[in-house]
Amino acid sequence: MNPAAIEIKNCTKCFRRTAVVKDLCLSVEPGTVYGLAGDNGAGKTTTIKMMLGMLRANSGSIRVLGFDPWDNGVELKKNIGYVSENRELYDWMTVTEIIWFNSQFYETWDETLAAETLKSMELDPKKKIKQLSRGMRAKVCLMLALSHRPDLLILDEASSGLDPLVRREILEHIITLIQSEGRTVFFSSHQIDEVERVSDRVGILCEGDLLRDESLDDIKATSKIIRVAWNSDMPDHTKFENVTCIEESGREKAYFTDSFSDELLQQFKQLNPAMIDVQDLKLEEIVVETIRAQKKRRTASV
C-alpha cells in the first residue's frame, strides 16, 4: 500500500490564543486531486503553509510525500510545486529571466517542459513580469510550479481574481499536465465549481474545523435538501441528527442534511407529510449549506 501523499493528524495551529486550525485530520492518497474549500479565514492557507513547512503546527503531525515539512522542508520542496494566492514574482524580471532564476533552485528542472508550457500558455518570454496581466502572471506562476515536474502541486487560491476564461485555462493545464502523469494536486479555492470540476476528493474547512473530507461522489450522494410540506401542524424536526432547517415558508420546510440515507428519508415519510421532495445539490451549494449549518449549530450551542 502506497503511503499517503499528505497525512495530517490532529494538527492544531494557533496564532497567539486564537486557534486557526483545530485538530485537523486529513489524508490525501497519491494521484488524487484534493480540493479544499472553505470561507475566508477558515484556515486553508495556514494548512497549506504548514504543509510546506512555512509554519509550524502547535500540535499534531504532518507528513507530506513522506517528509516532515518542518524538519525536511528543503527536501520536500524539491518535489512540490506551489502557487500562492499573491502570485509573488519579481516585477522587474522578464519571463525568460524568471524561468532561469527559478530553475537554479531545482535539480529536476525540465527546460523542455518549461518551453512547451510557455508556448502552450502563449506567454511572451521577453515581456517583463510587471507588463503582464493578472491572468498571465498566474500562468507564469503555474508554469514555474510545474516545470520541475513535482510530485505534488499545491495551489493556494491560485485562480482568485481571474476571469473565467483564464481560470478554465489554468484548470485545463492542471488536468492535462498532472492527471496524465498521475500526480497529486492539493488546492484550495473559493471557486467551488473549479473544485467540483477537477477534484477527486473534497475537504470543507470552516473556522479551523474540517467539516467534510470525502470523495466528491460521496459528498454529493450524502448532501441533499429535503423539502417537506404538511397539512397540519409541523412536527419538530430536531430529533433528526445532522438535519438543519434552512428554509421555512408557510407549512413547507426545507432541510439540509450532509448524511442523507434511505433511513432518513423513511423517518421523514413516517411523519406523514403532504409532500416530500429530495433535491440533489451542486458542490457549491453543499459547501455553503455545510458551513451555514455549522455556524448555526455553533451559534445555537453558544
Add this chain to the structure above:
Amino acid sequence: MVDMLKQFKAILWKQYRQALSMIIGASVIGVIIAWVWAYKNNYPFDAFYDWQGILGFISALLIILPIASVESEKKTLGFLAAKPTSSNRICILELISAYFFAFIPLIISILVFLFMCKVLRTREEFITHQYSVIQLFQTYFSYSASSLFCFGLFFFFISTCTTNRIRSFSMAFVCFVGGAIFLEYMGRATQQYYSGWIKNLYTLMVIYSLNVNPKTIITLFSLLLLPISFLAFRFQMTRSFYRWNRYALVFVVIIIAITSVFAITIPNRNITFIGVTQNSLDEHAKPLIYRIQGSELAKTDHIRQDYAVRQNYYISVEGDNSRGAYKPDDQRFVSLSIKKLHVTNEPEIIFDKSIIDCFGEDIIKKHNLDIENSVFSNRDDWHIHVAGDRGALFGRMRYRPKGLPYDDDGNPIEQKAPPNSEWLFAGSFSLEDKPVFTPLKKLTLNIHGVNGKETRIINCVEPGLFPYQELNITKTILSEYKRRNKSAEKEVDKIYLEDANMIVSAFSIYNFSNSSKEKFLDQYNETRLYRIDYERDRTEYLWPIITCYDFSKPDNIIMSCGIEYKETLPTIRLRLNYYSPYASPDYFAIDDDKLYYVFPVDDGDMLVVSDISDPTNIREIVRRKIHKSLFPNNWRMIDHNFKLKINNGKLIISNILGVYIYEIQTDYSLKPLARKTHLLRYNRIEDTQLKNDILTVYGSENSITQYTLDSSVYKFEPSNHKYFKIDGDGRFTLPSKSEFFIP
C-alpha cells in the same frame, strides 16, 4: 554544494540587477569624494578616512537597504521561501551578495584616491614620506568596510521589519534623526543638568562616538545587529524564530571572525598612529598618579626648571626681596644659595655664601665700590643661568648716586653715570655635592645677524668684575656694520643699522637687564643654555633672537646672540603670549647640537631642524611638515598649551589633547611611538619628561603623573604623601615610612 553555488549565482545575479543603478550611484559619489580630497590640498588628508566611513554608510543605504527591502515586500515575499532552500541559506546568500556589491563603490573610491595621490602627484608627501599605498588602502578600506558592515546590518534589520522600501527608508531616517537628537540635545542637557549614571552614560557615548577609535562601536553594533537581523529575516520568511541549522551557525561564526578581523585592523581615527600598537600609552599603560600637594618642589618656575635639569637642585640668590627704589638703610647682603632637594621635608643647603664673599671683599675696596649699592642687597639685580652641571651668576651694579633727586611723583631722576661707576659681576658655579664658585676672567661675546657676525672678548679688571661700559658693544657693532655694508642707497644702510641695533639691544636686555621675558623657559643641553625670544622690527615682523651661553669653561663664558632669517623662521605666524610663563619658547627644543623649531603652516605645522654646534652660525638641516592629520579631528599641534621637548632622541609634544611621543629618525622624519590622551581633566600640562620609557607629566595644580611606555603596569597605592622619590630608572617610588611625612 553544487546546489548552493547555483543558488548563490542566481541570487547574486538577481541582486546585481536590482542594485545596478544604486551601485553606479554610490560609485559616482565615491569617485567625487576621492577626486575632491585628492585635488583639494586645503582639505585635510585624513578627513578622507572619515569620508570613507560615510561612504560605507551611503553604500549600505543605497545598496543593502533596497536589496533587503525587496525580499520583504509583499510582491516578492515568499517567492524564495517556497523554493527548496532554507531561509537561513537565503539570508546568508542575500547578505553576502548584497555586501559584495556594496563594497564596489568603496574600493573604487579608495583606488581612485590613491591613484590620484600617487600617479598625479597630489598630496604626494603623505604617500611617499609617511605612508605606503598598501597601508593607506588597508586603513581606509578597513574603516569604510566596517562602517558598511555595521550600517548594512542595521538596514538589513530595518528592512525585515517593514514591508516596503519606502517604509524602510523612513524608519532608518527616523532612527538616525532620533539618535542625533538624543545625542545632541537630550544627552547634552542630561550631562549639564543631571548627574549619576545618566550623565556617565552620555559621556561614554560622546567619548566613544567622537573622540576615540570607532572600532569599538562598530564591532559592538555589528555583533549585536547580526543575530537580531538574522532572526528578523527568518521571522519574516517563515514566521518563526526556531529553525536554526548549521548554515546559520557557520555563517555567524564567519561573520564574527570577519568582524573581529575588521575590528583589529581598523586603525585609530588618527591615521598617523598606524602601527602604533606596541608601547601605546593609551592602549596599555595605566597612569600612576601622585600628587605633591603643597610641596616646595613645584612652587616656582625656577625650581621647576632646576628640577628638570638636575631633578633635585634649587639655586637662588636670597636676601632682601625689595624691588624698585634704592633703600640706603638696608645693609643686608644677598647670598647665593644652592639647595639639594631630598625626599625629606627640608632641602639640604649645600652652598650658601654672601655675594661679597663669593667675589671677595678685596675688589670692593680696590675699586672703591659702593657697598650700599642695591646689587649687594637686592636679589632682583642678579640672574642665574643653568645648563647641565654648571651655571652662571650675573649681577649688574647700576649707578645710583646718594641723595638722588626725585620727581613730583616720587620716581628717581636718572642721571648720567660717571666713568667706572657701573660694573658687571660674573661668576660660574658647579652643581655637585660641594659646589665650587669661580669668578669669571673672560667673557666672550658673539653677535651674529643677517649681515655677518662680530666677536668681542672682554677681560675682567678683577676676576668676576667687568666694567659695564666694555659690555656695551652697540657702538662697535654698529660701526662695523656700517663699514662692511657701505651701500650707495641710504635707505638700505638705514635698514642694516636698525637690524644691528635690534640685535644688540636684545642682547643687552637678555643678559643684563630685568625683563618680563625672563620668565621664558630656557632650553639646554649638557654644557649650553639657549634662550629664544623675538623682537619686532620696523615692519612689525617678529625675529627670533637666539642666545646661547656656553659653560664648558669655568672662567670664560661664551655668550652668542643673533637673529635668523625671516624666511627661515616665519615668526609672523607665531601667537606670542608674553604674559604666560610658558609661552613661545616652547616651540623650540634643543637636543645636543640640534635645534628643533615648530611653526604653523597652512595645513599643519612645520618642524625645522637646525645645526647649532656653532652658536654663531645656526644652520638649517632639514624641515618636515607635520600635517594636522597627526592629531585627532585635525587639531593643530600648536595650540595654546603646546610644548615641544626632546628627551633621548624622542620628540615629546604636549598640547591640550595630551602627550604625543615621536621617535626622531635618522632622516629627521617622525615615527609615532606613543600617545597619551584624555589626561586628567582641567589639569594643564606644564612639563613632560621621558626617561627609561617612563613618561612623567607635570600638570598644573602640582600634580605629577607617570605612564609607562611598555605594557607593564605599576600598582601604586593611593596616598597623600607629600613627597615622592624617583629611583634610578626614573620611576616614582614610595619613600620608606621614616622618610616621608604623612599629614
